[in-house]
Amino acid sequence: MQKPNRPDTPCVAVCSTTFDEICRGCGRTVDEVAQWVFMSDEEKERIWVRITSQGYPRRNT
Template sequence: MTEAERERPVRSPCVSICALDEQDLCLGCQRTASEISRWGRMSNDERRQVLAQLAERARAQGLMQ
């Protein structure tokens, strides 16, 4: 088993506020519908990339500084 296979899965950013806005972004976690549906099949590296994008989206919307 490789180190990547032993690594714990990166946790979902879901905060149980599941509603998509006009831009197809979840109001709770800032993921797109596609990202939400693919999350379970993503590698940890892909999940980390999405998490980085979520932070940028939240900043762009004024939700984070």
């Protein structure tokens, strides 16, 4: 199965975790954002699947 063509990161430069631990721009948790560069491709793909199913990333929050 071919992996989807994705950017290196889901970040859309709309960073806000004001109301909870989830970024309103990319949908990742604070920990996922901090650990992103250390994650395996498989870990990143699991996060991509979750956040896209939830409607992230979003530029207009």
